[in-house]
Amino acid sequence: MVNWYGFQTDQGVVHGLYAQPPSVFYKILEDNSFNAVRIPVDLDLILYDRKHGFIKPEPDEVEERAAETNACLAFAPGPAAEDDTLRAAALNASSxxxxxxxxxxxxxxxxxxxxxxxxxxxxxxxxxxxxxxxxGTNASPVFFDSSHTVAQALQGWGKLARSFGAKKNVLGADVFNEPLAPRAKGQHPLRLYDNANLDLVLTGNFDN
Structure with a gap:
């Protein structure tokens, strides 16, 4: 299994697509016999979606002249994801x-x-x-905080289940990455984590 980061960042899509089109990475995975990919996402993305940064076109999606240049690399990752001006330029990139x-x-x-x-x-x-x-993870030691309630986490897990649960190649979802935090309000966050997951599994109450 390979980890492919990016969706959980400001770029809003897996890293590398600003430099090479998706087909290049699909071929790398196939050629090296990778049979599984772990894709990190963040709760805000699941709940609210977002605009993503520049994605380089496939060769057959561009003019021959443009396909032979590095002009597309002018659109860098990172801040581009939230820069509407740069994103608009990417959408109309004649170069x-x-x-x-x-x-x-x-x-x-x-x-x-x-x-x-x-x-x-x-x-x-x-x-x-x-x-x-x-x-990032340093700001997310457990699956809730002052800006993200337990109910919102349940809503996010439910949305993932509804959106991807029927996909034949989705083997599962890691409901939270390495939850670690001190005791909160007299109860360990991991106990809340277990209880929240148990409620979701037993009731199927994805919307609350």
Whole structure:
């Protein structure tokens, strides 16, 4: 299994797509016999979706001249994800011969497209609720905080289940990455974590 980070960052999509189109990475996985990919996401992404950064077009999606240049690399990762001006430039990048069609999709839509592409290649997917926001794991020692309630975490898990549970190649979801935190309000967060998961599994109450 390989970890492919990015959806849980400001880039809003797996890293590397600003430099090479998706097909390059699919081929790398196939050529090296990887049969599973772990994809980290954050709770904010699941609940609210987001705009993602630049995705380089496939060669057959651009003019021949543009396909032979590095013009698309001018659109860098990171801040581009939240920079509407740069994103608009990417959508109309004449120097790239036109944008990747994936630029018309939101982050979650791209994730679903990629999961389906993995399925075509016999690659399994493990979704990982890695953190609460793009601030990362250091800001997310447990699955809730002052800005993210337990109810919202349950809502996020439910949304993942509804969106990806029927995908034949999604082997499961890591409901939270390495939860670690001191005791909160007299009860250890891991006990709350267990209780929340038990409630979700037993009741199927994904919407509350």
């Amino acid at each position: 790239c011969g036109g944008p990747s069609p994936l630029m018309q999709n939101t982050s979650l839509q791209v994730l679903e497209i990629m999961v389906d592409e993995f399925a075509k290649r016999g690659i399994l997917v493990l979704l990982d609720l890695h953190c609460l926001s793009t601030k």
